[in-house]
Amino acid sequence: MRPRPWCVLAAALAVSLISFDARAEESSDAFDPAQPLPPAASELVELRERLAQSEKQREELTRQLHNADAERESIQLGRLRQENQRLKLQLKEAQSVMPARVLTEQQQWFVTGGGVAVVALLCGIFASGWRRQRRQWLN
Template identity: 75%
Template sequence: MRLRPWCVLAAALSVSAVSVSAQCDEISDPVNHALPLPSTATQLTELRQRLAESEKEREALSRQLQSADTERESIQLGRLRQENQRLRLQLKEAQSVTPPRVLTEQQQWFVAGGGVAMVALLCGIFASGWRRRRRQWLN
């Protein structure tokens, strides 16, 4: 057996064990992580203040947007009401100009059919000549 691979393996394990123990020490040290640096604390407060200002600006802008939308909708609603009123007046004028229909289309076809039947009956009566003659086919 050669000693080199075993030596390399032992050295690698010892280095990794040292680095793991150093990391565990860093994690278990509460003082190191609990106290932020003074510059970080000032940055943190500054960022919180900027966040609060941004939230206030966002709320103000959203209120402005809602009021602008409401104003646009009220203008559009007024236009639609005026157009609706104008169209109603046009409808009333159009209805007053045209006379109301007496018969519906179905009733007109019924009357036309009845007229054709009457004309056919009259033609049949006049064609026979009103004379009564004995019918040949009856014995």
């Protein structure tokens, strides 16, 4: 690259820094705490105060809401525990009345499948007639 564009860039940067410093000095001179605030600034201060008050009220209301939620949840939790105990008692009573099953559902299906296999074997034996035949391939 040629060195000329770097020189132009450095000069432009220096000019912009000088103009930025001049604007910063003008803006710092413009604010004087002894002067009365313009109407927009006084409104800004008032709005900030109202914002702080609103934030405090919001935090207080949030705390009250959490406390109310906790009370409501504790009452609901007590009801659910009572209902759970009642249902457990009903389950125990129902299980004591019902006779104990010998086989589970899976075991019943296994026994049913075995029975079907035995019946199919017996049907196959009876269908052949108990005779032994010599089976040969026909050529």
